[in-house]
Amino acid sequence: MFSCCRNSTSAIQTEKEGKTESLSRTNTSQANLVRRTSVYFDSAKDSSDIQECIPSDDDSEIFMDAVQDLKDMYPIITTSYIPPAPRRVSMLEPDSMLRATHLNEPDTILQAKPVQQRLRLPPVLEKRSSSRATRKAQRRPTAAAKQDLVNPHVVIQERGYPGQLSNDELAQAQKFYRAIHGDDAAVRDIVYSLNTVEEEPYAICRFLRATQFDADKIVQRLQDGLDLWKDASAANFYPDLSDAIGAPVPVFLQFYPYCYFGTAKNGCPVSYFKAGRFDVEGLLAMTTTDKTASYFWHSNMYSFRDLLQKTKESQPEFVRCEAINVIDLTGLSASQFSNDTMDALKIISKIGDYFPETMHCLIVLNAPTWFSMTWRIIQGFIDPRTAKKIQVFGSETKGRNRLFELVDESEVPTDFGGKAGSTDLTIRKLAFGNDWNKRRLAVDLMHVKRNGKSKTFEWTLNANEEMTQVQVFSRSVTPCSITLTQKGGAVVADQVAIERPHGNTTFTAAKEALPFVTTIPMANAPIRGPGTFTVEASDNKESSTVNKKLPSGFFLFVADIRQTE
Structure with missing residues (x-):
C-alpha cells in the first residue's frame, strides 16, 4: 500500500529542528560549509515496542516510533541541503574514505580540505550485464575501490558515508566490494542499479548502512533475493506499465494516487500518496497482487532515477539517492487494511529490500486515532530501522508545519497546504501524458x-466532449448485467452481461480468479455531449452458490472521455 515507504535504516526524526553549524574553511574562496545534523530518538527499548506520545495540551497529534536496541549510528538529515564544497574521494586513495580523526590532519568536519586538483572520479559503470547493468563492468583493484571510499569527490558530513568511515567500516566496505565482484553478476547489478545517478562508493556505503556495515549480512540478503530480482530484470523492470499491469495506468492511478512532486530543501525528490483514496478492491478488479509489483519496480528503476538525474543536473554535488515521502491518511478506514492489502504491503517491502537507504524520511499526515493499532501490523512488514524514520501526525496543522520545515511551501502541492499545483493534476499528467x-x-x-x-x-458529458469507450473490469466469480442510458434519451447499451469468458470455473483460492475486462458495445459510438448518463449494474439472479472466500460482486466501470476538436 505504501510504496513510498522506501527501505532505509536511519533513526526517526523528532519535531526539533536539526541545528546547523557554520564551519570555517582553509580556502576562503569556497562557500561556507554547513554541517547537516539531525535530532532523533534514542531508546533502549525492544524493537517490537511502539510508543504513542500524545501531548497533554493537544491530543490530536500521535507520535509512533518503532524503536530498537541499536545505536543510531547513521542518522538522517533534517535541515536544508547546502551543497558542501567538493572534497575529492577516490578508491585510488584509501585514506580519503576515512573520517579526519583517522588522518594526520585537522578534522574535516570543522575544517574542509579544499580541492587542489580534481583527479579521476570513480567511473560510472556501463549499462551492460547478463541481467541489467554490469555484466562487463571490469573489477578494479581493491585499492582503487578503497580510495573512492576514503576520499569521495563530495563528502557528506555524516557517519556511514564515503569520507566519513571508521577503519572498521572501511574494512567492511572493501570486503563488500570484493564480494559483489564475484561470479554472480546479478548481485553486482543490484548494488549498481542506480549507477547512472549514483557513483560506486556511495552505492557501496548505502547498502552497508542497511546492516550497520556488516558485509556478510548484506551479501547474504542480496543472494537470498536474487530470484525475484532476476525475474524483474528479465522484464527490463517493466518500462511499459500498462502492459505489465494488464490495465490502463490512468485507471490504476485512480485507486493508487501516488506521485512525485517538487524538491525538498535538502535536494531530495518528494513523493505524495493519498492513502484514503487507496482501494485494493478497485486495483484487484483490473490486476493481480503479483502484477502490482511491476508498478513498484518501474517506480524505483525509472521514475525515481529520472528525478535524481534532474536534481544532479541542477545541483552537481548532490549525491544522495534518497526521497522524502508524504502520506495523507484523510478518509482512511480500518476496513481498507484487508488481507489483500497486507499481501500488497509484503510485495512492496520485498522490492524495497533491493533499494536500501533510499527513504530519507516519511511524514504521515492526518492519522486517525485507530491507526496506532494498524501501525503495529504494518511495522511487521517494514525494516525496524526504516520504521524509525517515520513520523506520524494526527494534527493537520502540526503535520504541515513539519512538512514545511523539510520542503519549501513553493514546492508543496496545494492539496497538501502549499503554493504549487495539485497532486491530482500531476497524476492526471502522468496518466495521460501530452493529452492530459x-x-x-x-x-x-x-x-x-x-x-x-x-x-x-x-456522470455528465460537456458540450465539447465525447465518450469513446466504456469498459468494465472485474475478478468477480458471479456475473452481473449492465444497462447504460442517457437521461431523457435512448438506451445506449441494454442488459450487457458481465461474466467470465469461460463461465464460472471452479476456483479453490481467490488468487485463481484472475481479472477480466468487458468492452460495452454502444449504439452510435462515440457518444457526444452534452448529456447526463447513468449506468445500472444488477445481479443476474443466478441460483448457483458461491464460496464466500472467493471474490464476488465488485465491478469497475470506466468511461473514456475525450475533448472534441
Whole structure:
C-alpha cells in the first residue's frame, strides 16, 4: 500500500529542528560549509515496542516510533541541503574514505580540505550485464575501490558515508566490494542499479548502512533475493506499465494516487500518496497482487532515477539517492487494511529490500486515532530501522508545519497546504501524458450483492466532449448485467452481461480468479455531449452458490472521455 515507504535504516526524526553549524574553511574562496545534523530518538527499548506520545495540551497529534536496541549510528538529515564544497574521494586513495580523526590532519568536519586538483572520479559503470547493468563492468583493484571510499569527490558530513568511515567500516566496505565482484553478476547489478545517478562508493556505503556495515549480512540478503530480482530484470523492470499491469495506468492511478512532486530543501525528490483514496478492491478488479509489483519496480528503476538525474543536473554535488515521502491518511478506514492489502504491503517491502537507504524520511499526515493499532501490523512488514524514520501526525496543522520545515511551501502541492499545483493534476499528467488536458475518466467501483438492489453511477458529458469507450473490469466469480442510458434519451447499451469468458470455473483460492475486462458495445459510438448518463449494474439472479472466500460482486466501470476538436 505504501510504496513510498522506501527501505532505509536511519533513526526517526523528532519535531526539533536539526541545528546547523557554520564551519570555517582553509580556502576562503569556497562557500561556507554547513554541517547537516539531525535530532532523533534514542531508546533502549525492544524493537517490537511502539510508543504513542500524545501531548497533554493537544491530543490530536500521535507520535509512533518503532524503536530498537541499536545505536543510531547513521542518522538522517533534517535541515536544508547546502551543497558542501567538493572534497575529492577516490578508491585510488584509501585514506580519503576515512573520517579526519583517522588522518594526520585537522578534522574535516570543522575544517574542509579544499580541492587542489580534481583527479579521476570513480567511473560510472556501463549499462551492460547478463541481467541489467554490469555484466562487463571490469573489477578494479581493491585499492582503487578503497580510495573512492576514503576520499569521495563530495563528502557528506555524516557517519556511514564515503569520507566519513571508521577503519572498521572501511574494512567492511572493501570486503563488500570484493564480494559483489564475484561470479554472480546479478548481485553486482543490484548494488549498481542506480549507477547512472549514483557513483560506486556511495552505492557501496548505502547498502552497508542497511546492516550497520556488516558485509556478510548484506551479501547474504542480496543472494537470498536474487530470484525475484532476476525475474524483474528479465522484464527490463517493466518500462511499459500498462502492459505489465494488464490495465490502463490512468485507471490504476485512480485507486493508487501516488506521485512525485517538487524538491525538498535538502535536494531530495518528494513523493505524495493519498492513502484514503487507496482501494485494493478497485486495483484487484483490473490486476493481480503479483502484477502490482511491476508498478513498484518501474517506480524505483525509472521514475525515481529520472528525478535524481534532474536534481544532479541542477545541483552537481548532490549525491544522495534518497526521497522524502508524504502520506495523507484523510478518509482512511480500518476496513481498507484487508488481507489483500497486507499481501500488497509484503510485495512492496520485498522490492524495497533491493533499494536500501533510499527513504530519507516519511511524514504521515492526518492519522486517525485507530491507526496506532494498524501501525503495529504494518511495522511487521517494514525494516525496524526504516520504521524509525517515520513520523506520524494526527494534527493537520502540526503535520504541515513539519512538512514545511523539510520542503519549501513553493514546492508543496496545494492539496497538501502549499503554493504549487495539485497532486491530482500531476497524476492526471502522468496518466495521460501530452493529452492530459484533453482526456478524463468517469470511474466508479460498484458492489453488486447477490439478490441485492442494483447499483447506479451517473456522470455528465460537456458540450465539447465525447465518450469513446466504456469498459468494465472485474475478478468477480458471479456475473452481473449492465444497462447504460442517457437521461431523457435512448438506451445506449441494454442488459450487457458481465461474466467470465469461460463461465464460472471452479476456483479453490481467490488468487485463481484472475481479472477480466468487458468492452460495452454502444449504439452510435462515440457518444457526444452534452448529456447526463447513468449506468445500472444488477445481479443476474443466478441460483448457483458461491464460496464466500472467493471474490464476488465488485465491478469497475470506466468511461473514456475525450475533448472534441
